[in-house]
Amino acid sequence: MLGWGKIYLMTCEQCGGELASFREGSALAVKCTRCGWSVATTDIPGIKVDEAKYVVRCRGDYQDKIHIKAVSEVTGCNFLTSRNTLQKGLALVFVGQAEEVLRVRDVLVSAGVVCEITPDFNWV
Numbered sequence: 001m002l003g004w005g006k007i008y009l010m011t012c013e014q015c016g017g018e019l020a021s022f023r024e025g026s027a028l029a030v031k032c033t034r035c036g037w038s039v040a041t042t043d044i045p046g047i048k049v050d051e052a053k054y055v056v057r058c059r060g061d062y063q064d065k066i067h068i069k070a071v072s073e074v075t076g077c078n079f080l081t082s083r084n085t086l087q088k089g090l091a092l093v094f095v096g097q098a099e100e101v102l103r104v105r106d107v108l109v110s111a112g113v114v115c116e117i118t119p120d121f122n123w124v
């Protein structure tokens with residue numbers, strides 16, 4: 001169940017306006033205050049309203065170019081820095097919100113890098 005306070009994070013898909021929540025019968029719906037576009041909250045992916053900050057750590061092979069490239073892509077650091085990061089063992093590579101974390105995780109996992117996300121990540 002979504003909390004009322006979290007919906008302000010979302011903007012209208014049609015006009016970018018502010019969304020407000022309201023009751024429609026027994027259901028909670030969200031409507032744009034500008035253009036009237038509305039959506040049932042059951043259609044809103046939970047990942048979009050997850051406000052938690054996640055920490056991504058990874059462990060890979062610093063001699064594996066594919067692993068280094070994946071870390072480089074995620075951290076925005078160059079090849080050498082990324083190799084040093086992997087050399088340290090379990091290294092912190094990203095801190096952010098659910099949608100970004102999912103993207104980061106995909107990059108790492110598809111390269112074969114083991115990653116750990118804290119707190120528990122439920123959007124996989």
Ligand SMILES: [Zn+2]
Pocket residue numbers: 012013014015016017032033034035036037
């Ligand atoms: Zn709108």
